[in-house]
Amino acid sequence: MTIDTKFHHGDPVTHAPIVEMKGIEKHFGNVIALAGVSFDIRPGECHCLLGDNGAGKSTFIKTMSGVHKPTKGEILFEGKPMSFSSPRDAMEAGIATVFQDLAMIPLMSVTRNFFMGREPKKGKGLFERMDMDAANDICVEEMRKMGINLRGPDQAVGTLSGGERQTVAIARAVYFGAKVLILDEPTSALGVRQTSNVLATIDRVRKQGVGVVFISHNVRHALAVGDRFTVLNRGKTSAPPPAATSRPRSCRT
Amino acid sequence: MPTDAALTMEDERIKTEPFVARLMKRPELGAVGGVILVTIFFFITADRSMFTLSGIMNFLTPAAQLGILGIAAAMLMIGGEFDLSIGSMVAFAGMIFGALTVNLGLPLVLSIPLTFLFAGLVGAANGWIVIRSGLPSFIVTLAGLFILRGASLVGLKLFTGGSTQLRGVREAVEGDFLTPVFSGDAFGFVFNWLASVGLVDTFRSGLPKVPGIPVEILWFVLVALAATYVLLRTARGNWIFAAGGDRNAASNSGVPVNKVKISLFVCTACAAALVAIITVIDSGSTDARRGFMKEFEAIITAVIGGCLLTGGYGSAIGAFFGAIIFGMVTIGLTYTNFDQDWFQVFLGGMLLIAVLFNNAIRKRVTGER
Numbered sequence: 334m335t336i337d338t339k340f341h342h343g344d345p346v347t348h349a350p351i352v353e354m355k356g357i358e359k360h361f362g363n364v365i366a367l368a369g370v371s372f373d374i375r376p377g378e379c380h381c382l383l384g385d386n387g388a389g390k391s392t393f394i395k396t397m398s399g400v401h402k403p404t405k406g407e408i409l410f411e412g413k414p415m416s417f418s419s420p421r422d423a424m425e426a427g428i429a430t431v432f433q434d435l436a437m438i439p440l441m442s443v444t445r446n447f448f449m450g451r452e453p454k455k456g457k458g459l460f461e462r463m464d465m466d467a468a469n470d471i472c473v474e475e476m477r478k479m480g481i482n483l484r485g486p487d488q489a490v491g492t493l494s495g496g497e498r499q500t501v502a503i504a505r506a507v508y509f510g511a512k513v514l515i516l517d518e519p520t521s522a523l524g525v526r527q528t529s530n531v532l533a534t535i536d537r538v539r540k541q542g543v544g545v546v547f548i549s550h551n552v553r554h555a556l557a558v559g560d561r562f563t564v565l566n567r568g569k570t571s572a573p574p575p576a577a578t579s580r581p582r583s584c585r586t
Numbered sequence: 587m588p589t590d591a592a593l594t595m596e597d598e599r600i601k602t603e604p605f606v607a608r609l610m611k612r613p614e615l616g617a618v619g620g621v622i623l624v625t626i627f628f629f630i631t632a633d634r635s636m637f638t639l640s641g642i643m644n645f646l647t648p649a650a651q652l653g654i655l656g657i658a659a660a661m662l663m664i665g666g667e668f669d670l671s672i673g674s675m676v677a678f679a680g681m682i683f684g685a686l687t688v689n690l691g692l693p694l695v696l697s698i699p700l701t702f703l704f705a706g707l708v709g710a711a712n713g714w715i716v717i718r719s720g721l722p723s724f725i726v727t728l729a730g731l732f733i734l735r736g737a738s739l740v741g742l743k744l745f746t747g748g749s750t751q752l753r754g755v756r757e758a759v760e761g762d763f764l765t766p767v768f769s770g771d772a773f774g775f776v777f778n779w780l781a782s783v784g785l786v787d788t789f790r791s792g793l794p795k796v797p798g799i800p801v802e803i804l805w806f807v808l809v810a811l812a813a814t815y816v817l818l819r820t821a822r823g824n825w826i827f828a829a830g831g832d833r834n835a836a837s838n839s840g841v842p843v844n845k846v847k848i849s850l851f852v853c854t855a856c857a858a859a860l861v862a863i864i865t866v867i868d869s870g871s872t873d874a875r876r877g878f879m880k881e882f883e884a885i886i887t888a889v890i891g892g893c894l895l896t897g898g899y900g901s902a903i904g905a906f907f908g909a910i911i912f913g914m915v916t917i918g919l920t921y922t923n924f925d926q927d928w929f930q931v932f933l934g935g936m937l938l939i940a941v942l943f944n945n946a947i948r949k950r951v952t953g954e955r
């Protein structure tokens with residue numbers, strides 16, 4: 334899409350929702366984790382999903398990213414009904430998720446984590462192999478763009494700080510062409526400085542036209558980058574405070 | 587062996603790690619160190635003949651047989667699972683192979699693929715049950731250990747009319763064009779030539795004392811190279827590390843974890859079948875005790891080779907050296923004045939040291955304190 338950092342509410346031509354979720358319900362046995370949640374995300378915006386612990390935020394985004402199948406409800410992807418049967422399906426469609434538990438393996442190198450499940454290949458047939466040189470170069474370069482200088486591409490993820498790991502996860506999602514980037518509480522375990530790094534990364538990613546779903550239970554972090562806000566309470570959407578529903582971008586810090 | 591570190595690009599932004607520090611992080615470090623220590627030990631205590639060409643072949647042969655199993659066990663362990671049934675699988679595959687060649691009189695070109703097929707199916711069943719039930723593979727394959735051992739006994743009696751040993755394999759495979767691939771010595775002509783120019787020891791008749799390289803050693807090297815290539819250089823290798831490191835993280839990132847794990851169970855079963863075929867042709871018969879306790883020895887080999895019991899970390903080259911340590915200790919003690927029964931003490935001690943060492947290495951790698 335065009336470089337357009339101004340956000341227009343509800344402009345249906347250029348900013349139709351990428352993903353639209355209507356009346357999503359999810360039951361785990363007799364636990365009703367979600368009781369009818371509607372939500373949408375448009376290109377270039379940061380839509381915050383707020384709520385207490387146990388409100389169902391993680392469960393909700395897991396239905397969006399193909400981990401869970403909703404018990405009831407409809408998911409539209411670029412206007413068409415869609416049913417993802419695995420995270421891989423969702424990823425291939427362009428929905429990338431940085432899970433709360435990060436989906437990162439501490440014992441493996443940054444490069445191996447970065448390309449996990451989507452390794453660059455070279456060679457044919459029996460000689461098809463992972464293109465390690467390209468993978469290392471791309472990884473170092475992408476991490477540099479995000480402001481992290483790795484000791485080496487073979488540095489284990491376990492040696493990175495929490496904020497750096499978040500950044501690897503985000504960089505990975507963006508590199509693989511995410512249209513929607515879902516971040517599940519990326520700042521909850523971070524210190525002040527690391528948090529502001531991650532928020533800056535979110536801002537950078539949004540400016541590239543990616544729709545960011547930002548989950549947090551910290552309202553201050555959400556207000557810092559959010560364009561729109563949805564509050565989940567015990568599996569339902571509750572009306573967000575009017576002042577927070579829409580904020581002009583210029584107020585962002 | 588190519589390593590990730592070797593591919594690191596020169597980049598002024600990257601602080602280069604000292605070579606030694608980087609080496610310290612290789613999973614196979616412990617096993618290589620172990621080989622050096624054990625070699626020094628036997629240089630001091632053992633008869634000189636241990637390190638002659640024939641002595642080396644002597645300890646490399648059992649090392650190779652165990653190593654093929656150990657490397658497969660290492661890959662499975664990196665993938666986060668165990669297989670306690672590989673020892674029994676050697677007996678089971680040996681029984682199948684014996685029945686196919688002796689009872690049915692099939693040529694090797696049929697009996698070998700069929701043996702692999704049977705073994706692979708059992709391996710896939712192991713994997714499928716582990717995945718489906720979500721139970722630890724330890725307990726599922728412990729059941730397999732007994733089932734396969736028992737099935738081998740029953741099967742052998744059935745195929746031989748009551749005996750627990752099936753003979754006549756050598757006669758059945760004699761002259762088969764595939765026999766030299768799985769038994770005997772390779773590169774005999776090289777050794778003959780080396781003998782003729784006086785580079786290797788000869789008998790009085792002029793024949794070399796070492797007639798060639800036992801084929802299992804070549805298979806061992808081949809399996810080690812293939813496993814290392816897969817682990818370090820292919821996408822599947824990345825999936826194996828990922829599946830063992832954290833199965834949820836891996837599957838959320840799009841790694842087909844279940845397929846990876848089931849394939850690894852198939853691989854261990856096929857490694858057991860390969861060992862069965864080689865040893866059965868070699869001895870000309872098969873019995874129900876074949877491969878007894880090999881599951882533990884294979885796991886020890888993998889652990890000495892640097893695999894973490896928790897999965898996600900390890901190396902095939904490490905297991906390669908682990909198996910060599912194993913062979914040296916087993917055979918080496920016969921070249922010394924020590925009581926051979928020290929063997930198990932030695933083994934347990936090494937396992938303990940290896941586990942402690944690996945734990946320390948893991949903390950270094952992850953930067954844990």
Ligand SMILES: Nc1ncnc2c1ncn2[C@@H]1O[C@H](COP(=O)(O)OP(=O)(O)O)[C@@H](O)[C@H]1O
Pocket residue numbers: 361364365366384385386387388389390391392393
């Ligand atoms: N796999 C599951 N099985 C059963 N209950 C679950 C499962 N996942 C989540 N829940 C329940 O759903 C509710 C919402 O959880 P979650 O989505 O993780 O909340 P949040 O992310 O907002 O803190 C919780 O009560 C939790 O116990």
Ligand SMILES: [Mg+2]
Pocket residue numbers: 390391392433517518
């Ligand atoms: Mg959550």
